[in-house]
Amino acid sequence: MQFTLGNHLKYWIEDRLYGRRELPTDRYRVEVGAVDLDQLRTSSWLKEQYRTAEAVRDQFGKDFVVLFSGGTDSEIVLRAFRKVGVRPRVVFIRFENRYNNIDYINAQMVCEQLDIDLEVADVNVKEFYNSGAAAEFAGEIDCRQMAYLTVYNEIKRMGMPAVMGGEMLLRRQVPADRDSFWYYVIRENEDASAMRFSLKYQIPLVNEWFSYTPEMMVYYLENSWIRGMVTQRFNYKLGSVSTKNKVLYEFMPALIRKAKTTGYEKLLGFNEETYNTLYQTHVRRLEPSLDGIPLTDLYRQLGIDDENN
Amino acid sequence: MKIIKLTLDHAEDAKHLFYNEKYMGVEVNNNTWGTTTEYFAQLTYSRFINAYLADLKNFGAYGAVDDTGTVQAFVCYYTSVDEPSWFYTLARSSGDNRLLKDILDVIIAVQEAQGRMKVYSLVNSEHAKVLRRLYWSEHNSNRYHYVDEYIVPAKYKTYYNRDWELLFKRSLLPSDTIVRCSFLKQEFRTNLPIGGSI
Numbered sequence: 001m002q003f004t005l006g007n008h009l010k011y012w013i014e015d016r017l018y019g020r021r022e023l024p025t026d027r028y029r030v031e032v033g034a035v036d037l038d039q040l041r042t043s044s045w046l047k048e049q050y051r052t053a054e055a056v057r058d059q060f061g062k063d064f065v066v067l068f069s070g071g072t073d074s075e076i077v078l079r080a081f082r083k084v085g086v087r088p089r090v091v092f093i094r095f096e097n098r099y100n101n102i103d104y105i106n107a108q109m110v111c112e113q114l115d116i117d118l119e120v121a122d123v124n125v126k127e128f129y130n131s132g133a134a135a136e137f138a139g140e141i142d143c144r145q146m147a148y149l150t151v152y153n154e155i156k157r158m159g160m161p162a163v164m165g166g167e168m169l170l171r172r173q174v175p176a177d178r179d180s181f182w183y184y185v186i187r188e189n190e191d192a193s194a195m196r197f198s199l200k201y202q203i204p205l206v207n208e209w210f211s212y213t214p215e216m217m218v219y220y221l222e223n224s225w226i227r228g229m230v231t232q233r234f235n236y237k238l239g240s241v242s243t244k245n246k247v248l249y250e251f252m253p254a255l256i257r258k259a260k261t262t263g264y265e266k267l268l269g270f271n272e273e274t275y276n277t278l279y280q281t282h283v284r285r286l287e288p289s290l291d292g293i294p295l296t297d298l299y300r301q302l303g304i305d306d307e308n309n
Numbered sequence: 310m311k312i313i314k315l316t317l318d319h320a321e322d323a324k325h326l327f328y329n330e331k332y333m334g335v336e337v338n339n340n341t342w343g344t345t346t347e348y349f350a351q352l353t354y355s356r357f358i359n360a361y362l363a364d365l366k367n368f369g370a371y372g373a374v375d376d377t378g379t380v381q382a383f384v385c386y387y388t389s390v391d392e393p394s395w396f397y398t399l400a401r402s403s404g405d406n407r408l409l410k411d412i413l414d415v416i417i418a419v420q421e422a423q424g425r426m427k428v429y430s431l432v433n434s435e436h437a438k439v440l441r442r443l444y445w446s447e448h449n450s451n452r453y454h455y456v457d458e459y460i461v462p463a464k465y466k467t468y469y470n471r472d473w474e475l476l477f478k479r480s481l482l483p484s485d486t487i488v489r490c491s492f493l494k495q496e497f498r499t500n501l502p503i504g505g506s507i
Contacts, residue, residue: 172466174465174466174467174468175468176468176469180466236464238466238481266359268355268356268359268360269356269360269365269368270363272360272368272474273366273368276367276391277366277367277390280390
């Protein structure tokens with residue numbers, strides 16, 4: 001399976017590449033590959049989007065599906081495919097009781113503009129959880145996030161290669177024994193579960209589109225908004241979520257402006273409860289590794305100098 | 310006035326409790342909570358409905374409901390799935406603090422019946438000493454002791470993820486805040502709950 005270009009983004013649990021946790025003390029670690037400096041000099045964040053779309057087209061052929069949440073990230077994925085002449089199958093997962101109706105309206109708007117047919121998969125997310133099916137599935141791939149489980153379940157049902165938007169999430173870690181620092185987030189029981197799902201069910205997956213190439217990651221990190229966010233000590237920012245969209249609008253001005261939603265506004269309590277209970281279906285991590293890579297290490301692994309980290 | 314477990318049927322009858330100028334003893338405005346009173350009320354009310362009134366197992370709320378059906382006060386809680394403890398989270402009243410004491414007595418009784426004899430809560434550090442007198446009945450003040458575990462300076466995130474998620478709700482609070490653990494004294498722990506199964 002190839003999750004990112006040359007599988008440059010990897011995680012291990014102890015020595016098990018894309019593996020599962022066996023003991024609470026097993027060490028979890030994430031690494032990324034180094035940039036190609038020639039590529040970095042001549043490319044851009046936007047060109048990397050198109051390069052990724054071409055790479056995925058070459059890898060998957062015509063028959064693959066894009067899971068479209070209606071948000072900005074997956075809109076970028078669709079625009080990249082259209083730019084390189086690919087019209088993918090696009091599916092929106094619509095939750096019963098119109099929980100994500102705003103996102104559905106956005107998804108329709110984007111697809112109309114891009115001349116893409118939008119398929120809808122209706123899912124009763126509470127039934128999925130209450131029936132015990134979600135817990136069983138969570139235990140198979142060590143995933144505690146209902147939103148992810150719902151998407152994986154739909155991909156499993158369709159049984160074809162799939163692309164998910166994801167995002168290059170950055171967060172501020174606040175340790176007890178030293179100053180806070182920023183890190184690139186790949187969570188063991190969330191993001192990394194995509195690889196376990198893919199390998200278990202032998203379904204090719206691109207789950208970290210915005211980290212698909214090391215160069216794309218660097219362009220994002222070098223954006224002035226992101227630089228400001230991670231270098232100003234007292235900006236009271238704890239994550240990149242509220243900054244991300246203005247960065248993306250800068251990179252791709254054609255994007256449709258939308259209010260930042262999670263699609264889960266009416267399911268926040270449900271999501272929180274399931275997040276805490278689904279964790280009981282797999283071995284808990286009690287070792288203190290970070291769910292990702294500190295930015296200082298990230299820059300080093302990417303092979304670029306950073307003055308401020 | 311009766312103390313009952315609240316459901317979505319009580320949503321409208323509790324709405325008036327959210328439109329306050331202060332929260333946790335701090336005035337709500339752009340400099341403190343980073344938003345307006347109106348928007349803050351909408352946010353907390355939305356959270357109240359979606360988490361505490363929804364049909365969830367670990368989140369819940371008890372309230373004091375008068376003869377007209379109006380909710381005059383409520384206390385929300387989260388019951389831990391990790392250890393025999395619970396979390397006192399969102400609370401509101403129309404001004405009569407005795408109602409909060411009565412509600413807390415009921416929740417404590419329910420939690421103890423389920424084997425949970427330890428509760429975590431947040432207190433504004435400026436009011437830390439008087440809060441217990443305001444919100445705890447004499448009966449349970451005598452049965453429960455407490456320790457203040459740590460203080461989180463204003464606008465800081467916690468070191469500890471569980472408290473950050475459950476008590477702070479991932480919010481930077483505008484005042485110094487103490488995480489307090491109240492626990493049933495040993496002399497009252499006569500019948501220990503069963504904590505294991507086959």
